[in-house]
Amino acid sequence: MPFFRDYKNGDLRHKKGSAPTGSTTPKSVSYICFIGAGYVGGSTAAVLANQCPHIQVTVVDKNAERTKAWQSENLPVAETGLLDIVKVPRDGLRPSQRKNLHFTTEVEESIQQAEIIIVSVNTPTKAVGTGSGYLLDSSVLEDVVMCIARSARSNKIVVEKSTVPVGTGETVRDILRNNAHTGVKFEVLSNPEFLAEGTAVQNLLQPDRVLIGCLETKSGFLAAETFASVYATWIPRERIITMNLFSSELSKLAANALLAQRISSINALSIICEATGADIQQVAKAVGSDSRIGPHMLRASFGFGGSCFKKDIRSLVYLCKCLHLDDVAAYWEAILNINEKQKSRSVARIVSRFNNNMNGKKIAILGFAFKENTGDTRESCAIDLVKGFLHEGASVSIYDPLVQESQIREDLGIDCAADGGLDNRLTICQSGEEACTGAHGVLVATNWDTFRSLDWDHVARVMTYPRIVFGSSACLDPNVLESMGFTVEIIGKKVW
Numbered sequence: 001m002p003f004f005r006d007y008k009n010g011d012l013r014h015k016k017g018s019a020p021t022g023s024t025t026p027k028s029v030s031y032i033c034f035i036g037a038g039y040v041g042g043s044t045a046a047v048l049a050n051q052c053p054h055i056q057v058t059v060v061d062k063n064a065e066r067t068k069a070w071q072s073e074n075l076p077v078a079e080t081g082l083l084d085i086v087k088v089p090r091d092g093l094r095p096s097q098r099k100n101l102h103f104t105t106e107v108e109e110s111i112q113q114a115e116i117i118i119v120s121v122n123t124p125t126k127a128v129g130t131g132s133g134y135l136l137d138s139s140v141l142e143d144v145v146m147c148i149a150r151s152a153r154s155n156k157i158v159v160e161k162s163t164v165p166v167g168t169g170e171t172v173r174d175i176l177r178n179n180a181h182t183g184v185k186f187e188v189l190s191n192p193e194f195l196a197e198g199t200a201v202q203n204l205l206q207p208d209r210v211l212i213g214c215l216e217t218k219s220g221f222l223a224a225e226t227f228a229s230v231y232a233t234w235i236p237r238e239r240i241i242t243m244n245l246f247s248s249e250l251s252k253l254a255a256n257a258l259l260a261q262r263i264s265s266i267n268a269l270s271i272i273c274e275a276t277g278a279d280i281q282q283v284a285k286a287v288g289s290d291s292r293i294g295p296h297m298l299r300a301s302f303g304f305g306g307s308c309f310k311k312d313i314r315s316l317v318y319l320c321k322c323l324h325l326d327d328v329a330a331y332w333e334a335i336l337n338i339n340e341k342q343k344s345r346s347v348a349r350i351v352s353r354f355n356n357n358m359n360g361k362k363i364a365i366l367g368f369a370f371k372e373n374t375g376d377t378r379e380s381c382a383i384d385l386v387k388g389f390l391h392e393g394a395s396v397s398i399y400d401p402l403v404q405e406s407q408i409r410e411d412l413g414i415d416c417a418a419d420g421g422l423d424n425r426l427t428i429c430q431s432g433e434e435a436c437t438g439a440h441g442v443l444v445a446t447n448w449d450t451f452r453s454l455d456w457d458h459v460a461r462v463m464t465y466p467r468i469v470f471g472s473s474a475c476l477d478p479n480v481l482e483s484m485g486f487t488v489e490i491i492g493k494k495v496w
């Protein structure tokens with residue numbers, strides 16, 4: 001597999017050493033540039049500007065509309081608390097843009113002014129060619145790095161913030177070295193991001209850890225220390241971990257694989273629960289009470305969604321295959337297989353409650369985002385669930401508090417167009433109650449708080465027999481709902 005380097009020949013290994021103590025004096029930083037004003041770049045830049053008023057922070061994006069949105073009160077990213085740090089409140093007046101936070105499309109000038117350039121562009125799974133469906137496409141990142149090399153007139157620290165294939169740091173170094181203006185030197189750092197959507201601001205203000213990967217050379221350590229000193233403005237020093245570039249790149253993929261593995265493990269156990277009469281919530285509590293296991297990421301669900309888990313695990317699988325570790329690749333890929341199974345078997349379970357005939361039946365879907373408190377629908381389980389019901393002949397009505405109708409239609413659109421008539425069976429609603437009106441079943445796909453406090457009495461009145469509610473116990477209380485006349489089916493709980 002051609003993309004993967006023979007690391008034995010890479011100079012990262014040859015220059016290995018330990019961090020010199022006391023010999024590094026980090027430079028003070030006054031100008032940082034982010035390239036990519038998405039979920040990660042925009043949110044991280046805003047928090048950094050908020051915590052470091054002495055640093056000018058510029059965020060460059062090629063998308064002028066997005067750049068403009070960051071300067072408005074309608075931020076392109078819906079995150080709790082984000083507007084309050086992008087804008088500065090003013091008594092009795094509209095909040096103004098933070099003075100040290102700038103959004104622009106002017107890439108060259110921003111690169112030239114900055115001492116540190118943080119690349120936070122998207123790295124989706126490759127769609128065509130070698131590695132398609134698995135390898136992360138770092139071509140946008142490489143284009144940006146080339147632009148940095150050509151624009152920079154003084155030494156820079158270039159930081160990979162995007163999630164990248166292991167080994168990308170060396171490609172980035174090659175591009176910079178071979179395209180730099182005479183006398184200009186670059187240091188490459190890896191600084192993967194671990195924020196979760198919906199809690200981005202809180203995660204950025206109080207991260208469990210910050211990783212900084214560097215080349216194990218004196219100048220590499222110095223660059224890492226310089227960057228670490230920026231984070232140290234608000235993050236305890238012991239939470240800022242420095243390591244070699246490859247460890248840092250791999251740690252990002254490993255963290256997501258391990259988090260997703262817990263969800264697939266609990267979802268795999270939920271299948272056993274439904275077959276045996278064990279209750280997955282009780283099992284999760286029992287195993288999560290073991291301090292070595294811990295309680296997080298053990299909520300049984302219709303599967304995990306989001307832009308990261310699937311693509312990062314696929315990247316790990318591809319890396320294993322490149323290394324001819326097919327059994328290791330199969331081990332990681334099993335996480336994804338369980339995730340797919342959880343979605344398809346959930347549709348099948350629900351369809352079986354209607355005697356395997358969904359013609360003339362209506363299912364309300366509450367929630368379309370991949371998780372609560374975000375408007376992001378990337379890889380949302382709701383997409384596959386809705387497609388499954390439409391395919392079975394059901395009508396589907398959908399409500400999500402944050403996701404726009406146009407986004408829902410775009411996510412489902414291709415199939416609707418391909419199978420004439422599907423569109424007539426799809427309604428996007430303005431409230432949960434509206435979506436449930438006339439429905440035979442309701443499925444809570446996203447655990448929004450607002451669905452907990454839905455007027456379920458009213459919903460019971462406007463729904464049609466058999467009034468089945470499907471979902472996870474994280475959002476639904478079966479005892480309360482059953483007392484209102486619903487039949488309740490919970491993931492990981494047997495229906496007797």
Ligand SMILES: NC(=O)c1ccc[n+]([C@@H]2O[C@H](COP(=O)([O-])OP(=O)(O)OC[C@H]3O[C@@H](n4cnc5c(N)ncnc54)[C@H](O)[C@@H]3O)[C@@H](O)[C@H]2O)c1
Pocket residue numbers: 035036037038039040041060061062063066120121122123140143144161162163164193194195196197307308
């Ligand atoms: N979304 C998350 O929760 C999350 C968390 C951790 C890590 N990551 C990783 O961070 C990276 C960014 O993710 P994201 O969710 O912020 O992506 P995103 O799609 O929201 O944002 C990427 C931005 O980069 C811009 N861009 C693309 N090409 C550009 C170019 N040539 N010049 C300037 N701007 C350009 C796009 O217009 C877009 O605004 C990815 O590698 C992702 O895997 C994401």
Ligand SMILES: O=c1ccn([C@@H]2O[C@H](COP(=O)(O)OP(=O)(O)O[C@H]3O[C@H](CO)[C@@H](O)[C@H](O)[C@H]3O)[C@@H](O)[C@H]2O)c(=O)[nH]1
Pocket residue numbers: 193194195196197198256259263296297298299300301302303304305306307308309370371372
């Ligand atoms: O016990 C759980 C926890 C989560 N989920 C689902 O898993 C998905 C991902 O959730 P979460 O991890 O909270 O959100 P993300 O924003 O995707 O964040 C993950 O992906 C990011 C991108 O790489 C990382 O930075 C974060 O650390 C990592 O948590 C969502 O569909 C959740 O509903 C479950 O099904 N059960």
